Amino acid sequence: MAPLAPPHPAVFLHDAVALSGRFPLLAGVDLEVAVGETVLVEGPNGAGKTSLLRVCAGLVPLASGEAVVLGLDPVRQRNQVRRRVGLLSHASHLYDDLTVQENVRFAVRAAGADTDRIGGACERWGLTGRLLKTSAAKLSAGQRRRVALAVLMARWPELWLLDEPHAGLDASARETLDQLIGEAGADGITVVIASHELGFVESLAERAVTVTGGRITGGRSLTAGTAAEAVAGVDGGAGPAHPGQPVDRLGPVDPDDRTDEVAHVA
């Protein structure tokens, strides 16, 4: 649970290109997320937000470029990385034939985490009483999401990668989620949230990066009171970008810094 020593970023991507067949999911991403930061990844559908998270989780290997997650190579040292990273994806990875309790226990133990926090996590997410003994096949989408969140909470990994976490949750669950993210941030956990429901997540994150066309095309600070918005894009949106052209490398934002955050063109 102890975070990495400050010099190492939690996530470091440089000119990352990831392919699915011939289709470039990521077309040259530069990103750095410091330990303990909460970052929002925003962008339109199909921009590559999910792929970005999956690369950080070590599920998708890079075709070129560099990726370092928690100081480790997510492909070569994948098992170590995966045990310290929690990815909340669209699917909940539940086994239909097992009950909620069995699913949570299996998922937590498979990830090599202690089982002590399971009880508390399940309670927090309203998975109690009869619901615990219900087989996963009978759950609604929102309930499945809650189970996945309970697993994440019980595991309490160092890096959280949340893909549209608010989708399918009702109002009280959303509140619980927001609280949870806040607690995680306070505990020094690095959280990366991909979402386009900006209204919910803006208050949670310290900064946001914009992903379009498989690259980071902009960023802005989200800290309270700062009206600054970084200049978006490398070429200001004029024409198609060229391969190999350096992209913004946005460093972490010091929350106390109230000056404008301007993107540096490398």
Add this chain to the structure above:
Amino acid sequence: MSPNHNVPTSPAQSFRARWTTRIIGITAAVATAVTVWLGLWVTPPDETQGDLVRLVYIHPGVAWVALYLAFALAAVASLLYLWPRTRSLFWDRLAAAAVEVGVVFNVCTLISGSIWGKPTWGVWWAWDARLTSTAVLLVLFLGYLALRRVPAEPEVRAKRSAFVALFAAVDIPIVHFSVLWWKTLHQGATVLNPNLSPTIHGSMAWTLLLGFVALTLVFVWMLLVRYRIGVLEDWLGTGELDLALRERQAEGGSLDEDEAA
């Protein structure tokens, strides 16, 4: 693009490669023609088997190619692909080409063996150890090819096929021994089989040797051509990668334009 992609930068074959293939092809054709001439006309028929013995110039030859050359090549190439240090799509394409050509030779082995067996053993298919092993190898080859037809990225397909080849390669010796113990009609492993082959002497020996050489050359030529086809197939796919990257990045550009407007 980055050197991570094992992609030929152009489909043009080098002058040397083209001419090597051509020369091998021509030599193979000539050798085969001479073997046919020697085998059918020049060499004498056997006392016991008559003209049937002329199959000795074909059957062991295709069997050698299918069972040993093609199979070993595919197995070794697959291993080399799986080994991280030597990983290159070259080995994958080579293995696939070897298997495909191997299937052809395998079928020829079974057919020639069957034709030879009918008058000798009285049946089209005797459950002879070697023919049965050959048949199992054929099925394994076909399984490999079936798996390759499943659409996938070249690297994923290569890895999958290589694993299948590896498992098959490990299995074949075990299959061979089990079938051998199960039934033995082929005595010994060479052409000097008391049932099938009489003493080979004189012109027969030379023709036999020439037959082996000719068939090996035919295999090599077919392998080279098939490999080349594989290269072209893959190149067609990857030429689009740079284009795709630019289009993908342009998504970002055009969207910024929309927002700025």
Add this chain to the structure above:
Amino acid sequence: MWRDSLLVAGKDLRIEARSRVGLSQVAPFGIVALVLFAFALGPDRTLMAKGAPGLFWVAVLFCTVLAVQRSVSVEAVDGARDGLRLSGLDPAGLFLGKSAAIAAQLVVLEVVLGAGVVLLYGASIEVPWLIVASCVLGTIGLAATGTLYGALSAGLRVRETLLPFLFLPIAAPVLLAGTRIWQAGLSGGTASYGGPWLRLLVVFDAVYVALGIVVFGPIQESA
């Protein structure tokens, strides 16, 4: 690795206990196969008794295909395969765990089918330890290779037709060996003939279990 394999095996067996697919679908399928074989071979009891070893093992092989398909499809829903990858489970442990679960189901099936063969075909067991040994060793080999091929074909839409085609030729030595050992172990056979075949099974098992431990990780990542 061992901890992970126990965890995975437990999970698979618990799913099996919950859903009872093996008991309610695969076992009856095996019995149906035995009955169909009897129809095919005609009412001649001596013929059936002679063919019993082989027919038993063919039925086992078909049931293995079903068991492997089931084992793979458990993970196909709701991205559970990704979930297993994400959990950082030791791939060798995952391989051993899934193989163990399949092996456990196969053992139960073999008891059922064995009883079926004895009852339906009139086979009589003379050397029980040979029969048991062949079943144990054969099961290990089938479970290991089945898990490997299941993983290879896991993500493919054509898995249902491709898996049998890929897996069955590889399993042929188990069929040959198992049949021979059973023939040695039933009345009318010579017990000593079983020896070399048992050794063959041991080699087969050792090779594929070792291969699986080494290779399962890369297979998972490429699927």
